[in-house]
Amino acid sequence: MRELTGWLLGSDPALRWQVERDLVLxxxxxxxxxxxxxxxxxxxxxxxxxxGEDGMWAGGAFFPAGFDGVGVGQPWTATTWSLTSLREWGVEASRLEGTVGLLAANARWEYEGRAYWEGEVDCCINSWTLANGVWLGAPVDGIAQWFVDHQLGDGGWNCEWVEGSVRSSFHSTLNSLKGLWAYEVATGGTDAVKGARERGEEYLLERGLIRRLSTGEVVGDFVGEFRSPFRWGYSVLNALDYFRGVGRKDPRMEKAVSVVRAARQDDGTWLQFGRHPGEVWFEVDVEAGEPSKWLTFFALRVLGWWGS
Known part of the structure; x- marks a missing residue:
């Protein structure tokens, strides 16, 4: 374990401080x-x-300026993705002084041209904007309420609700929960927001974080495909790390925990399944099949929490 910890500590500061805090104590x-x-x-x-001087990255809110949809994968260079990375890495909000105002003045969502801090119609985009907003001190109470108003009948969310979907998505629900929790931590939240978050958590827990409620079958191979960065994608590792953050253990998670345990290699590491394809400013993790420091950190943190 000492050798593994030393390997993790030899990381970029964005990961190293978290290893120091959560694994090394x-x-x-x-x-x-x-x-x-x-x-x-x-x-x-x-x-x-x-x-950029306009407060944005790549000249766009969710997509780079001029993006025509051609190419492999989602570009990860625009403003929302860049802010999300900076926040998750632990950058102090003071490093982005003035960004809230610049984005209010210059950034518009590619869908319907809405003002940036008013949010979009996609629950995943709104989740990242909500979390980034409370981090930077932007006025995002309206986005928090949006989640209350757009929660589906089964307790979760689906980014395709605007196309008529009435069944929730594992991906969309987990992303929504992350934003709501960030809002609660920063502001204390409201009873309505807390209730929506708890119902969303129950949506995932009823399904053991891994299976369809209707048939009991695994919802998809993606549950055990660990990718770093997580981006928008659901996996049991991503979900368990969320529940670790909110401090909610539940026996219904046991199967999901076993999936994480089973993916551990003989040397104690977890392998990168594959980075989400798409243009990036620079890579922050290894290629598919290689031991990932980020995934190993998340897995060790989850298993340590579960066993504590």
């Missing part, structure tokens, strides 16, 4: 000092330097 002063480096070196500093 280093003193707060140690991991906070490492976290402060994220905005001035490594991945965080590189991405911050790519922000």
């Amino acid at each position: 280093a003193p707060e002063g140690v991991w906070r000092a490492t976290r402060a480096l994220v905005g001035v070196e490594g991945f965080g500093a590189r991405l911050l330097a790519l922000q």
Whole structure:
């Protein structure tokens, strides 16, 4: 374990401070000092330097300016994805001073041209905007209420509701929950938001994080395909790390935990299943089939929490 921990500590500050805090249990002063480096070196500093004078990345809200839909995969270079990465890496909001106002003035969603901080119609996009908004101090209460108003009858969410879908999606529901939890942590939330989040959690728990409620069959191969960065994609590792963050253990998670355990390699690492395809500013994790520091960290953190 000591060799594995040393391997993880030899990472970019964006990951290293989290290893120090959650696996090594280093003193707060140690991991906070490492976290402060994220905005001035490594991945965080590189991405911050790519922000345009208009406050955006790649000139677009969700897609790069001029994106025509041609190519392999979703581009990951535009504003929403860039902000989400910076937040998840632990960059201090003060490093983005003025960004809230710049985006309010300059950024519009590609769908219907809505103002950036008013949110979109896609629940996944709204989730990232909600979490990024409370991190930066933007006025996003309306987006939080949007989730209450657009929760489906089965308790979850689906980004395709606008096309008429009335059945929730594992992917959309997990992403929605992450945004709602970030909002609650930052603001205390409202009873309505908390209730919506708890119903959304129950949607996943009723299904053991892994199977269809109707047939009991595994909902899809994606549940055991661990990809880093997580992006929009559901997996049991992604879901379990969410429940770890909110501090909710439930015996219905046991099968999902066993999937994570089973993916561990003989050397104690977890392998990259494959990065989500699409244009990036720069890569932050390994190619498919290689041991991933990020996935190994998330898996060790989840299993440590589960066994504690």
